[in-house]
Amino acid sequence: MKNRPLWERVRFALCGVKEACRRERSFRTQGVIAMLVVAGFLVLRVSLIWFAIAIMAIALVLATELTNAALEAMIDRLHPERHPEIRAAKDMAAGSVLLAGVAAVVVGLLMLISTYSTW
Numbered sequence: 001m002k003n004r005p006l007w008e009r010v011r012f013a014l015c016g017v018k019e020a021c022r023r024e025r026s027f028r029t030q031g032v033i034a035m036l037v038v039a040g041f042l043v044l045r046v047s048l049i050w051f052a053i054a055i056m057a058i059a060l061v062l063a064t065e066l067t068n069a070a071l072e073a074m075i076d077r078l079h080p081e082r083h084p085e086i087r088a089a090k091d092m093a094a095g096s097v098l099l100a101g102v103a104a105v106v107v108g109l110l111m112l113i114s115t116y117s118t119w
């Protein structure tokens, strides 16, 4: 099963993104917000470097959300019963999404300050 061709691994990865879109409302919401933010940046014609930083921040949020969803799905399948360690694992995974989200908001604010203020 290891060392499959690149195109096949890309197909698996795209299936994962599609699956997250299908079952995770928070992933869909973040995807819509990401598209709106990118459209806003194109309209505002922010500098390419800020655009690149913003894309990285957005990708980090979506990637952590995907990992969080993957972890939740696996845990719920392997151990459906409640357990304090599962609570801790899920809370930590959710914490990674929160951190990435806060960082993305800070990046957006810094971009606005840097573009529109004399500070």
Ligand SMILES: Nc1ncnc2c1ncn2[C@@H]1O[C@H](COP(=O)(O)OP(=O)(O)OP(=O)(O)O)[C@@H](O)[C@H]1O
Binding pocket: 024, 026, 072, 079, 080, 081, 082, 083, 084, 086, 087, 088, 090, 091, 094
């Ligand atoms: N099996 C479990 N044992 C103990 N606590 C759990 C368990 N499952 C969930 N929890 C607690 O409930 C919280 C929410 O879990 P859940 O799986 O519903 O995640 P969610 O972030 O609400 O998922 P979704 O993104 O699908 O809405 C977890 O962060 C954790 O604190």
